[in-house]
Amino acid sequence: MSEKVAFKTVDEYFNSQPENSRKALLELKACILKAAPYATELLNYNIPAYALVKHGKREQQIMIAGYKNHVGFYPHPSTIEKFDSELSAFKRAKGSVQFPLNKPLPKDLIVRMVKYRMALLQE
Numbered sequence: 080m081s082e083k084v085a086f087k088t089v090d091e092y093f094n095s096q097p098e099n100s101r102k103a104l105l106e107l108k109a110c111i112l113k114a115a116p117y118a119t120e121l122l123n124y125n126i127p128a129y130a131l132v133k134h135g136k137r138e139q140q141i142m143i144a145g146y147k148n149h150v151g152f153y154p155h156p157s158t159i160e161k162f163d164s165e166l167s168a169f170k171r172a173k174g175s176v177q178f179p180l181n182k183p184l185p186k187d188l189i190v191r192m193v194k195y196r197m198a199l200l201q202e
Contacts (some may be wrong), residue, residue, distance in 0.1 A: 089120050089127045092145075099180045100145035106184050107143045107150060114193035115141075126151075131197050139200055141193060149177040152189065158196045162188065 086092040093101050104127070111118060111129045118129040123137065126144040130136075142153040149170075156174040159166065165188055170177040178184050 083125075086122055086125055089122060092122065092125075092127055096145040097147075100147075100150060103150045103178065103180055103184060104143055104145050106186065107152060107178075107189065110184070110186050110189040111141055111143075111193050114190045115197055131193075131200055135200075141196060146177075148181075149179045150184075152176050152178060152192075154192050154196050155199075157199060158192050161195055162192055 084095065086095070093104055096104060108120075108127065108129075115129065115131050118131055118141075119133070119135070121128050121130060121140075123140060123142060126142055128140040128142040130140050132139045138155070141155070142151075144151040144153075153175045159171055159174055159176060163171075165185075166176050169179075
């Protein structure tokens with residue numbers, strides 16, 4: 080049984096990932112920061128999170144995570160619902176979508192999803 084690592088920084092998390100997962104996570108991070116340049120990077124639930132508002136709590140964050148065959152993108156259930164038809168090719172749950180590592184990330188879609196979530200938080 081492997082011991083769960085408690086990461087101290089987002090970079091430590093990224094560096095712990097296999098190369099293909101790390102590359103996809105860094106691309107996800109770039110998409111988030113393109114849409115939300117002032118987002119604050121932190122760890123939440125031991126995975127990278129980006130607070131879209133100052134001191135943003137879980138509901139105001141977008142989280143990402145690396146797995147063996149995909150990266151997880153957690154923008155919020157309202158965002159998944161809004162973009163459901165565009166996400167139909169991907170495995171998704173109420174508040175998350177899985178982007179397989181063997182396919183390019185839909186970067187434009189990810190940027191639009193982050194912008195949508197930010198707009199909701201401004202209301």
